Each structure stands twice: as C-alpha cells, then as structure tokens.
Amino acid sequence: MGSSPLMSLGVRAMAANYAAMQTTGHNIANANVAGYSRQQAILATSQGQFTGAGFFGRGVDVVGVTRSHNAFLTRESASAQSLAAMDSTRLTQLQRLENIFRTGESGLGYAATELFNAMVDLSSRPTDLATRQVVLARASDMAVRFSEAGITLDQTQDAVTAELKSSAAEVNQLTSSIAVANQRIAALRGSGQPANDVLDERDRLIGQLSQRVQVTRIEADDGTVGLFVAGGQRLVLGGSATELMVVASDVDPSRSALAMREGTAIRRIDDAGLGGGSLAGLMRFQNNDLVQGRNLVGQLAAAVGGAVNAQQLRGMSLQQPIGSAPSQPMFALGPQQALPQRGNARDPGTNLPIGSVNLTITAPAALVASDYDLRESATVPGSWDLRRLSDGLVRQVNGGDVVDGMQIDIANPQPGDRFLLQPVARAANGMQVLLTSPLDIAAASPLLATPGATNSGTAATGDLVVTASPLPFAGSSEQLQFFRLTPPVNGMDYEYVSSLTGTSTPWRTGLPVVGANGFTLQLTGVPGDGDVINIDPTPATSLASNNGNARALLALRDGLIVGGRTLTDSWSQSLADMGVRVQSAGSAASISAAVASQTEQVRSGQDGVNLDEEAARLIQFQQSYQAAAKMLQVAQSLFDTLLQATQ
Amino acid sequence: MRISTSYAFETSLANLQRRQSQLSEAQEQLTSGLRVRKPSDDPAAAAAAERALAAEARATAYMRALNDSRNAMQMTESALGDAGDMMQRARELMVAAGNGSFGDSERQSLAETLRGIRNDMLSVANRGDGAGRYLFGGQGSDVRPLRDAPGGVVYDGAAGQLNAAAGEVTPLSVDGGAVFLFAPDPGSPGGAVSIFDAMDKAITELMMPGRPSTDVALTVTTALSQFGAVQGNLSGWRARAGEALNRADGIESRLSQSKIDAQRDRSAAEDLDMVGAISDFQNKQTGYDAALKTYSMVQRMSLFDYLNP
Numbered sequence: 001m002g003s004s005p006l007m008s009l010g011v012r013a014m015a016a017n018y019a020a021m022q023t024t025g026h027n028i029a030n031a032n033v034a035g036y037s038r039q040q041a042i043l044a045t046s047q048g049q050f051t052g053a054g055f056f057g058r059g060v061d062v063v064g065v066t067r068s069h070n071a072f073l074t075r076e077s078a079s080a081q082s083l084a085a086m087d088s089t090r091l092t093q094l095q096r097l098e099n100i101f102r103t104g105e106s107g108l109g110y111a112a113t114e115l116f117n118a119m120v121d122l123s124s125r126p127t128d129l130a131t132r133q134v135v136l137a138r139a140s141d142m143a144v145r146f147s148e149a150g151i152t153l154d155q156t157q158d159a160v161t162a163e164l165k166s167s168a169a170e171v172n173q174l175t176s177s178i179a180v181a182n183q184r185i186a187a188l189r190g191s192g193q194p195a196n197d198v199l200d201e202r203d204r205l206i207g208q209l210s211q212r213v214q215v216t217r218i219e220a221d222d223g224t225v226g227l228f229v230a231g232g233q234r235l236v237l238g239g240s241a242t243e244l245m246v247v248a249s250d251v252d253p254s255r256s257a258l259a260m261r262e263g264t265a266i267r268r269i270d271d272a273g274l275g276g277g278s279l280a281g282l283m284r285f286q287n288n289d290l291v292q293g294r295n296l297v298g299q300l301a302a303a304v305g306g307a308v309n310a311q312q313l314r315g316m317s318l319q320q321p322i323g324s325a326p327s328q329p330m331f332a333l334g335p336q337q338a339l340p341q342r343g344n345a346r347d348p349g350t351n352l353p354i355g356s357v358n359l360t361i362t363a364p365a366a367l368v369a370s371d372y373d374l375r376e377s378a379t380v381p382g383s384w385d386l387r388r389l390s391d392g393l394v395r396q397v398n399g400g401d402v403v404d405g406m407q408i409d410i411a412n413p414q415p416g417d418r419f420l421l422q423p424v425a426r427a428a429n430g431m432q433v434l435l436t437s438p439l440d441i442a443a444a445s446p447l448l449a450t451p452g453a454t455n456s457g458t459a460a461t462g463d464l465v466v467t468a469s470p471l472p473f474a475g476s477s478e479q480l481q482f483f484r485l486t487p488p489v490n491g492m493d494y495e496y497v498s499s500l501t502g503t504s505t506p507w508r509t510g511l512p513v514v515g516a517n518g519f520t521l522q523l524t525g526v527p528g529d530g531d532v533i534n535i536d537p538t539p540a541t542s543l544a545s546n547n548g549n550a551r552a553l554l555a556l557r558d559g560l561i562v563g564g565r566t567l568t569d570s571w572s573q574s575l576a577d578m579g580v581r582v583q584s585a586g587s588a589a590s591i592s593a594a595v596a597s598q599t600e601q602v603r604s605g606q607d608g609v610n611l612d613e614e615a616a617r618l619i620q621f622q623q624s625y626q627a628a629a630k631m632l633q634v635a636q637s638l639f640d641t642l643l644q645a646t647q
Numbered sequence: 648m649r650i651s652t653s654y655a656f657e658t659s660l661a662n663l664q665r666r667q668s669q670l671s672e673a674q675e676q677l678t679s680g681l682r683v684r685k686p687s688d689d690p691a692a693a694a695a696a697e698r699a700l701a702a703e704a705r706a707t708a709y710m711r712a713l714n715d716s717r718n719a720m721q722m723t724e725s726a727l728g729d730a731g732d733m734m735q736r737a738r739e740l741m742v743a744a745g746n747g748s749f750g751d752s753e754r755q756s757l758a759e760t761l762r763g764i765r766n767d768m769l770s771v772a773n774r775g776d777g778a779g780r781y782l783f784g785g786q787g788s789d790v791r792p793l794r795d796a797p798g799g800v801v802y803d804g805a806a807g808q809l810n811a812a813a814g815e816v817t818p819l820s821v822d823g824g825a826v827f828l829f830a831p832d833p834g835s836p837g838g839a840v841s842i843f844d845a846m847d848k849a850i851t852e853l854m855m856p857g858r859p860s861t862d863v864a865l866t867v868t869t870a871l872s873q874f875g876a877v878q879g880n881l882s883g884w885r886a887r888a889g890e891a892l893n894r895a896d897g898i899e900s901r902l903s904q905s906k907i908d909a910q911r912d913r914s915a916a917e918d919l920d921m922v923g924a925i926s927d928f929q930n931k932q933t934g935y936d937a938a939l940k941t942y943s944m945v946q947r948m949s950l951f952d953y954l955n956p
Contacts (some may be wrong), residue, residue, distance in 0.1 A: 032653045101686055103693050103917075104700060113701050117708035123812035124715035124819060127779035127789070448786055450806045461807060462816070524816075542787035542805050545780050547812075547819075554812045557705070568701040572694035579686025579693050586687065597661075601654060608651025615950035 005049075006638070009059040010631030016043050016060040017625040023065055024617045031609040035204030037067040038609045039196055067196040069203075073603040075217060077596070078207050082214035082276030084596035087589035089281030090289070094582045096156055097285075097293045100149045101578040108149060108297065109571030111142040112304050116557035116567075122443050122550040132438030139308075139330055140433045146301045150334065150429035153294050160286045161256045164246045167212050167279050168258070174209040175227070175241035178202060182224035183239040189223045213244075214275035230273035233260055250342040251420055255286055289581060291371060291425070292390070296574040298334070298424035299369035301431055303562040303570075305331040306364025311556060314466040314518075315442025315549025316538065323540040327442040327469075334429035336361060336406065337422045338374075345414035355417040358409040365561045366405030369574075372421035374408070384410070386421075445548025446471060448538045449521050457482075457528030461521060464535070465552040468518025473500050477536045478517045482507070482527040494527065659942050666935040673928045676919050683917035692916040699913035706906035709813045713898055715778070716810075716817035720891045723782045723821050726774050727885035733764050733771070734878040737846065738871060740764075744853055745867035751856040754863070758853035765846040769793060769800065772827045776819075783823025784809070792823045793843075800843035802828055815898055818891050821884060830880035833872050845873040 023041040030036040042063040048055030104110065115138040118131075125131045181202040188195040206227065209215060215227040215235060227236040234242055242260050249255040250268065258269040258279065271287060274280035309329035319325035338357035345354050357374065361367065370390035377383040377396060386397045388404070397403055399410035406423045435441065449461040459482070479499040485492060485506070492506035500516040507513065512520040515535055523533070538546055562570035676682060686693040743749075744757045773791040774782050781804070784792045788804030802824035809819040832838035849870040852858070858866075 032656075095687075098685055098687055103683070103686060103697055107697070109697055110700060110704070113704050117704055120708040120712045120812045121715075123810075124712050125778045125780075444787070448805050448807075450786070463810075538787070539805065541789050541803060544787075544789040545784060545809070546787035546805075547809055551810075551812050568698055572697035575686040575697055576690040576694040579688070579690030582685075582687030583690060597658065601658070604651035604654040605649045608649075608654055610649055611652040612950040613649070615954060619954065 004635075005056070005058070006635040007632060009057075010628050010635055012046070012059040012061070013628035013631065014625055016041075016062050017621045017628060019062045019065075021618060021621040021625065024614050024621060027609045028611065028614045028618075031611055031614070035200055035207060036609065037069050037196070037200050037203075037607040039065050039067045041065050064193050065196060066194065067200065068607050069199070070603065070606050073599070073606060074203055074207075077599040077603040078210040078217075079214060079276065080592070080596040080599040081207065082210040082280075084589070084592040085211040085278045086214075086276040086281035086284070087585065087592045089278040090285045091582070091585045091589040093156070093160065093282065093285040094289055094578075094585050096159075097153075097289060098578055098582050100152050100293060100297060101575050103575060107571070107575075108142075108145050108300060109568060109575075111138075111145045112300070112567050112571070113557065114138050115142045115304075115308070116554055119550050119554035119557075122441065123547040123554060126443040126547045126550055127544045129438050132441050132443070135441055136433065136435060136438055139435070142304075143331060143431045143433050146297070146305075146428040146431040149297045150301075150426070150431065153290070153297065154429070156290060157254060157286070160282050160290070161246065164256050164258070164279065164282050167282070168244045168246050171209060171212045171235075171244045171279070172241070174205050174212070175236050175244075178205045178209065178225075178227065178236050179239050179241040181205065182236070185223045186239070210276070211278060213277035213279045230269045230275070233267070233269060235260075252339055252422075258283065292369070292581075293578065294425050295369035295371065295390070296577065298427040299367055300428075300562060300567070300571060300574065302333060302336075302361065302367050302424045302427035303364045304556075304567060305333045305427070305431060306361060306367075307556050307559070307561040308553065310364070310469070311549065311553050312442050313469040314446070315552070316444040316446050316543050316546075317442045318439040318444075318544055319437070322543055323538075328434060328440055330433060330435055330441075332430070332432050332434050334426040334431060336424070337426065338408075339420040339422070341418040341420065344417045344419075353417075355413045356411050357419045357421065358411065359421060359423055360407040360409070361405060361423065362402050362407050363405040365559075366563070367424050368404045368563055369424060370404075371425060372423070373418070374421055375418040376413070376416065384408075441550075443550040443553075444538060444543045444546035445552070446538055447517065447519055447535050447548075448542070448546070449533055449535045452479075452532035452534060455528060455531040457531045458525035459527035459531060459533065460524050461533060462524050463551055463555070464519055464521045464548055465555065466519045466549065471518045473517045475537055476500060476517065477534065478515055480513060480515060480533045480535070482529070482531050482533075484529040656946065659938075659946065663935075663938055663942060666931065666938050670928075670931045670935050673924065673931050677921075677924055677928060680919050680921075681917055682919040682924075689917075696913045696916040699909045699916060703906055703909035703913065705814075706902045706909060710899065710902050710906070712811040712813035713817055713895055713902065716813060716819055717892060717895045719776050719778075719780075719782065719811075719819045720888050720895065722774070722776055724885060724888040724892065726771050726782055727826070727881055727888060730768060730771050731878060731881045731885060733768050734842075734874055734881060737761060737764050738874045738878070741849065741867050741870045741874065745864060747860055754853045755856075758850045761846060761850050761853070765843060765850065768827075768842060768846070769795070772823055780809070780820060781823070782820060783826055784820045785822045785824065787820075788823075793827060799841060799847060800828065813898060813902075815894075817895065817898065821888070826881065826884045830877045833876045834869075840873050840876050842877045845870060845877060 020041040020043065023039050027038050042065065044061050044063045046058040046061050048057045101107070115135070118135045118138040121131045122135050181198055184198050185195055185202065188198065202225070206215065206217065206225070209227070213229050215229055218226040218228070220226060220238065224238045225236070226234070226238070229235050235244070236242070242262065245259045245261055245266065246256050247259045247266065247268070249257040257271070259266045260269060271283045274283060309331055312330045313327050315327055316323065317325060317327045336359040338359050340353035340356065346352060347354050368388065368390065370388050373387040373389060375385055377385045380396060384397050385394055386403060386408070387394045395403060397408060399408065401408055404423070406421070408421070445464060445466055447464060447466060449464045451459055451461060480496045481499070482494050482496045485495055488508075489506060492508045494507045495504045496507055496513060497504045498516040503516070505514065509523070509526055512522055513533070514520050517535060519535065521533070521535070558566055560566060565573070683689045683692050683696060740757050740761050744754055772783050772793045776782050781788050781792050783804070785804035786807040786809055790803060792802060792804035793800050794803055804823055806822050806824055808822055811817045811819050827843065828841040829839040830842065832840045849866060852866040
C-alpha cells in the first residue's frame with residue numbers, strides 16, 4: 001500500500017469540504033434573497049476498498065446539493081399571503097371609500113340638515129330675498145357635495161379598473177415567467193440533480209402570483225407545476241400560460257370583470273371562486289362595498305332631492321304672475337337605470353336588446369339602497385322575479401307594479417330576459433340645483449285655513465301641509481264642518497264633512513285633518529259641534545308673506561323621508577354601516593396579515609438562512625478542510641521519507 | 648427553533664414601523680382632540696355624534712326663528728301699547744266733549760284732535776316689522792293690511808297668524824282684523840266693534856253743528872262704552888303678545904338646554920379622553936423605545952463578530 005491512496009483521500013476530503021464551504025458561502029451570499037431556500041452539500045462515505053485485511057475507507061464523496069424545502073409550508077405560506085393580500089387590498093380601497101362618508105360639518109348629512117335649517121329662516125322672512133338666496137346657496141352646497149361624492153365614486157371605480165388591469169398585466173408576466181421556469185426545470189431534470197435555484201425562483205414567482213390571485217398548484221411528473229384559479233381554470237400548464245384579461249362586467253358595464261383568453265374565445269371568471277389575492281380583494285370591493293357605498297349615497301340623494309322637489313312643486317313661488325306661475329323642482333338628480341343583461345335576446349339588425357325596462361320613481365321616501373335583479377319567473381309564466389340584492393329578498397312582480405318606491409314597466413319582454421335595476425345607484429351623480437332665482441323658492445302654501453267666524457269652540461288652525469300637486473280641486477274653497485259623535489265611535493268623538501266631496505271622516509283631537517283638496521291640517525283646541533274650518537286658496541296679496549310651504553319643507557327634516565327613517569337617522573346609519581365595513585375589513589386584514597406572517601416565519605425558519613448557523617458551519621468545514629490539507633502534508637512527507645530511504 | 652436571519656430583520660423592522668405608526672396615530676388623536684375622526688374609528692360613536700350634531704344644528708336654527716318671533720312680538724306689544732295710549736286719549740277727549748258748557752266749535756276742535764288720533768291709529772295698525780312683514784298682517788299680507796274704504800276701514804290680510812318655525816307655536820304676526828275691527832260689542836252680545844267705525848262715528852257726530860245736548864250726551868256715552876270695549880280688546884291682545892314673549896323665554900331656555908345636551912352628547916361620542924389618551928401615548932412611547940433598544944442590541948449580535956480574522 002503506498003501513499004497515493006492517502007493523497008487521494010486527502011484531496012477528496014478537501015474537495016468535499018470545499019464544496020460544503022461553497023454551499024455555505026452561497027447560503028451566506030443569498031441570505032437576504034427573497035424566497036431563497038438554504039442549501040446543503042450532501043456528503044457520503046465512499047465505498048471502502050476490499051483487501052485481505054478488510055475494507056479500507058476511500059474517504060468522502062459529494063453526492064449532491066439539496067435545498068431545504070418544505071412543500072407544505074411553502075404552499076401554506078403562499079395561500080396565507082394570498083388571503084392577506086386580498087384583505088389588505090380591500091381595506092385600502094374601503095379607506096378611500098370611507099372618505100365619502102365623512103362625519104360632522106363636512107358630511108353629506110349635515111349639508112342636507114343645513115338646507116332644511118335654512119327653511120327656518122325662510123319661514124321667518126319669506127319676503128326677504130337675502131334669506132331666499134341663502135336657501136339656494138345651501139341647496140347648491142348640498143347638491144355639490146352629492147355630485148362630488150358621485151364623482152369620487154366614479155373615480156374609485158376607475159381606480160379599481162386601473163388596478164385590476166395593472167394587476168392582470170403583472171399576473172401575466174408572472175405566469176409566463178413561471179411557464180419558462182417550468183420549461184427549464186423539465187429540461188434540467190435529465191441531469192439527475194435538482195435545479196435548486198430555478199426551483200426557488202419558481203416558488204418565489206408563485207408566491208408573488210399568490211399575492212395577486214390565489215392559485216391551486218398541481219405538481220406534474222416532469223417537475224413542472226400546473227396552476228389553476230377560481231376552481232379549476234388553467235392559468236399555467238407546463239410551459240404555457242393563459243392570458244388573464246380585464247373586461248367590462250356582464251352585469252353592469254361600468255364595472256370590470258376578469259376573463260381568460262382561450263384561443264379566440266374569452267371565458268369569464270366567476271368572481272365568487274377567486275378565493276384570495278389582491279385581484280379577489282378588488283373584485284370583492286367593487287361588487288360589494290362600492291355598490292353598497294354608491295347605493296347609500298344615491299338613496300340619500302334620491303330621497304332628500306325627491307322629497308324637496310315634491311314639496312317645492314306643492315308650494316307657490318314668487319315668480320310672475322304671482323299666484324299662477326307653476327313651481328319648478330329644486331334639484332336635478334342622476335338617472336335611475338335598468339340594464340339589460342348580456343344574454344338578453346337582441347334584434348338581429350341593430351344588435352340592441354329587444355326587451356326593455358323603464359323605471360319611474362314614484363315614492364322617493366320608499367327607495368331602498370340596493371340594486372335589483374329582475375328575471376322572468378321560473379314558476380309563473382309572464383311574471384317576474386325581483387331579487388333585492390342588498391338582502392336577497394325575492395318578490396314576484398308584474399309589469400307596471402310599484403315596488404320599493406319605483407314603478408317597473410316592462411316592454412317587449414323576451415324569454416330569458418334579465419335586467420339589473422339601479423333605482424338610486426347614480427342619483428347623486430350630476431345632482432344640481434335647477435332654480436336660478438331666489439323668487440323660485442316656493443315658500444308659500446297655496447291653501448289657507450281659517451276657523452269660521454261664528455265658531456263656538458276653541459279650535460284654531462295650526463300647520464297646513466299641502467300633500468298633492470296639482471291640487472285635486474285647484475282654485476276651490478273647501479269647508480270642513482265638525483260634528484260631535486255621542487257616544488264616540490271607535491274612540492273617535494268627532495266626524496268632519498268636506499264641502500267638496502260630502503264625505504265624512506271620523507276624527508278625534510290630536511289627529512291631523514285630511515282635506516279632499518290635498519292637504520293635512522293640524523288643529524289646536526276643541527271644535528264645537530257644527531263648527532267649520534275654511535280652507536281657501538291663498539289670496540295673491542298674501543303669497544309673498546305666507547310661509548306655509550317653507551314650514552312644510554322644514555318639516556321634511558324630521559319626517560321619515562329616507563327609507564322609513566329621518567334624514568339624520570338614515571345618514572348616521574350609513575356612516576355606521578360604512579364604519580363597520582372598514583373596521584371589520586381592518587381587523588380581517590390584521591388577522592390575515594398575522595397569519596401570513598406566522599406561516600412565513602415557520603417556513604423561513606425551516607428554509608431560510610441563519611447567519612450564525614452558517615458561520616458555525618463555515619468554521620466546521622474550514623477545520624475539516626485544514627485537517628484534510630494536513631493529510632496531504634502527511635502523505636507528502638511519507639513520500640519524501642520513502643524517497644530518502646531509497647537514496 | 649431556527650430563525651431565518653433575514654426574516655428576523657424583516658419582522659423586527661415591520662414591528663418597529665407598526666409601533667411608529669401607532670405612536671403617530673396616538674399623537675394625531677392628541678393634537679386633534681378627537682377620538683373619532685372617521686366612521687371606522689368607532690362606528691356607533693360616529694353615528695351618535697352625527698345625531699347630536701343634527702340636534703345641535705336644529706336647536707341653533709330654532710333659536711334664530713325664536714328670535715325672529717320675539718322681535719316681532721316685542722314690536723307688536725309696543726304697537727299695542729301705543730294703540731292703548733291713543734284710546735286712552737280718545738276717551739279723555741270724549742269725556743271733555745260731554746262738557747255741557749262746550750259749544751259746536753269746541754266740539755269740532757275736539758273732533759279734529761280725535762281724527763288725528765284715528766289716523767295715527769291706522770298707521771299703528773299698518774306698522775311693519777322691519778323684515779317686510781306687517782305686524783298685524785295675520786296669515787300674511789303683502790300690502791298694508793288695514794285700508795280706508797267706502798263704508799269704513801277694511802282688513803285685507805288673511806285671518807289668523809303666521810308662526811315662526813321654532814318647533815312650537817311662536818307667532819310672527821297678529822290678526823289685525825281681530826285686534827282693530829272685531830272687538831266684542833258691549834251693546835250687542837256676539838256683535839263686534841271696529842275701532843275706526845267707532846271713532847269715525849264719534850267724529851262725524853261731534854262735527855255736526857247745533858245738536859241738542861241730549862244727542863251729544865248719547866254720542867259721548869256710546870263712544871265711551873265702545874272705546875272702552877276697544878281698549879279692553881287692545882289690552883287683551885297686548886297681554887297675548889306679552890304672553891308670547893314670556894313663552895319665548897321658556898322656549899329659549901329649553902332650546903339652549905337641548906343645544907347644550909347635544910353638544911355634550913357629541914363631545915362624549917367623539918372627543919378624546921385626554922387623561923387616558925396621554926397615558927396611552929406614554930405607554931406606546933415606552934413600547935417603541937423598548938423596541939428600538941432591543942432591536943439595536945439583538946441585531947448587533949452575530950457569531951461572525953466572535954470569529955478571529
């Protein structure tokens with residue numbers, strides 16, 4: 001046995017330790033590279049050489065370099081980050097939306113309250129042009145705030161679309177990089193050794209992709225991975241990637257939807273199946289939070305604007321000729337719309353949908369902050385199912401029915417037709433004041449109530465509110481005569497008879513008196529038997545100083561004019577609704593971020609580089625390397641000894 | 648457990664940043680003095696603050712309306728006081744006219760004085776409130792509500808009263824017809840006396856020359872009785888105006904109380920509890936300080952530092 005086995009043993013040991021140090025150096029170098037997995041040189045004992053005296057070890061071999069990788073933790077971390085990205089994206093968008101729901105003096109609710117409070121001064125000084133001008137200024141302040149909210153809502157939608165587009169572009173870039181990595185991994189597979197750094201790179205890309213959209217990952221036998229979104233739509237398969245696109249939504253073209261390009265066909269992705277990722281967060285914000293925000297603002301605009309307009313039309317302005325110039329509505333509101341869906345039957349010539357729906361707002365106070373889905377009833381032919389999207393309430397309606405304050409007229413319905421109804425969604429958009437002159441404000445009531453001169457009771461007239469426009473008996477005087485009912489009938493101790501219709505109505509003190517000529521009247525005191533109240537057209541000489549309609553406009557402030565609640569109640573509820581949304585999105589985001597951080601901590605704890613560990617390894621391998629070098633020295637001196645012996 | 652060095656850096660940095668942003672959030676609350684600046688800070692409190700703000704704005708508006716009513720009623724009260732004084736002088740004139748030693752010329756000069764009073768009375772009845780309205784305009788009159796017409800003074804306003812919108816009955820005007828034209832007639836129950844008709848009649852009869860003393864005496868007694876009734880009616884209305892002023896004081900104290908309540912509610916809902924906030928801020932400051940210290944200490948430690956070069 002000579003010295004050369006020892007020499008070669010030393011050389012192999014030096015090479016192996018060098019390789020180990022090289023790997024450690026690689027780890028140290030990549031310690032701060034995102035997604036890098038710590039690598040390890042795998043050393044194995046060389047098979048010993050058999051001699052008559054037994055097996056003599058031949059040293060060490062470098063078998064390969066593996067990366068420390070836990071597929072489960074990697075997957076777990078990617079999906080946790082997917083959810084975290086979705087929640088934080090939605091939170092960011094919601095915080096933008098929350099700016100519209102401002103509290104206090106800069107809020108929409110306060111602007112509306114201030115408009116009504118200006119009616120207080122109008123009631124005190126109906127003839128004063130400056131006071132009337134203040135009312136117009138308050139009205140325009142409110143309209144501007146609403147239309148600005150509408151603009152902000154549109155801008156928010158634009159920003160969502162832009163972000164969807166840039167995210168989709170990013171996704172496409174990532175998926176094509178992943179496809180390329182797949183190809184390289186498959187090609188390198190023949191070498192028999194794992195392509196650690198390419199694998200890391202692919203995992204990193206998939207991690208980035210997961211932040212945009214949650215993917216299901218399926219490993220193939222050739223080392224490639226297939227990535228799928230939304231319950232099975234192919235995003236990456238082997239070396240090819242499918243393009244993700246942003247298209248106009250089927251439901252509402254102003255919204256965006258995601259789709260995949262498959263050859264020439266475009267296949268839409270169901271938002272509900274998206275799972276996680278910032279794209280899912282954006283879609284959820286767009287289709288849920290933004291719609292709700294839009295409807296809450298729109299409901300307030302439509303209800304307040306509608307109530308003021310209606311009351312304005314019932315009053316008398318100071319425009320010439322005084323007493324006969326018809327009043328004009330105060331506000332212009334954005335339109336209500338009924339959008340035909342993509343599958344509706346179309347005219348082959350014009351390619352326009354044949355069937356159409358026309359929405360008319362009949363009772364602004366009954367409007368609900370919601371969109372509606374209208375489709376042909378599956379059970380009753382010719383009838384329609386109307387689903388309120390905010391709470392899922394389904395009602396069966398026919399054309400011409402009035403539901404939630406809107407009348408639904410359906411023209412040329414075709415089988416399978418479906419419509420999205422948006423009664424209030426765009427009401428705030430473009431809201432503006434139509435009145436130009438302070439004289440246009442209808443502060444005066446067209447009717448005046450006076451107790452009969454010979455009344456024996458103590459009844460006096462209080463607020464008279466006109467409830468119809470035009471008046472059912474315009475220009476006529478009405479006399480209501482009160483009679484005692486002894487004994488009282490159903491708790492009513494009076495009845496009154498209208499001179500216009502001759503009908504008698506049971507009444508008791510405290511109830512409003514409802515006249516045939518479209519008004520309600522409050523009485524104070526107690527009428528005597530046979531007493532009369534006269535309701536006459538307001539004389540032209542009293543119109544300028546009459547404040548009846550200004551008081552009726554003020555009464556809207558405390559009336560149930562927004563979905564069965566007062567303006568203030570409704571607005572503060574909207575504030576709370578939006579606040580809760582942002583708050584719960586915030587806690588969801590912080591929880592999912594904490595989960596993502598924990599899973600990433602576990603993953604990186606296993607796969608990441610610890611510099612102290614690498615320092616220790618460095619010393620370990622350095623010492624082994626030095627020992628192996630010593631072996632060479634020994635081998636050399638052995639050889640020298642041998643040479644000297646033979647001299 | 649292994650710790651990835653780069654992840655340890657990342658999380659420490661993220662924690663530092665989080666603490667820093669919490670600190671700045673706390674500072675923002677302290678400097679603005681508001682705990683609720685947007686609905687998501689505390690949705691229920693934001694809603695409560697919004698309601699309180701609306702209640703405060705309503706009370707403020709009502710107080711403006713109440714002041715308008717109070718001004719109008721003060722002017723009405725003083726106008727009715729003037730009218731009452733005039734009636735007193737008119738009665739004194741009539742008593743003087745009953746003097747048996749007076750001849751036609753004395754009575755005529757008294758009648759002239761009475762005519763002056765009568766015209767003053769009409770201008771009091773048509774007094775404006777400075778805001779473009781007539782004090783005695785009833786439910787609204789855009790022209791002088793009482794007008795000389797053939798057959799006597801007539802009322803052009805609508806009967807009744809205008810009210811300011813202060814949430815309660817707060818009159819802005821008084822029914823001029825009831826004040827000046829329809830005083831209860833002492834002579835015929837259910838009948839009415841007009842101030843101007845009574846004066847006009849007295850003036851006409853006093854101007855009539857050569858009337859027997861019994862006729863003159865009848866004129867004087869009738870006029871005195873009617874003037875008395877009218878004066879009683881005027882002081883009745885004056886008392887009503889005074890009563891409206893009294894009520895205005897009560898309403899004002901209720902309104903200012905509800906305004907204070909609303910301000911208190913709003914403050915309770917959205918204002919910051921300074922003591923708590925400062926202690927919270929100090930807590931956060933200490934936390935941030937500790938995080939900075941440990942960060943610099945822990946991150947300095949590395950095995951590489953201990954390896955000999």
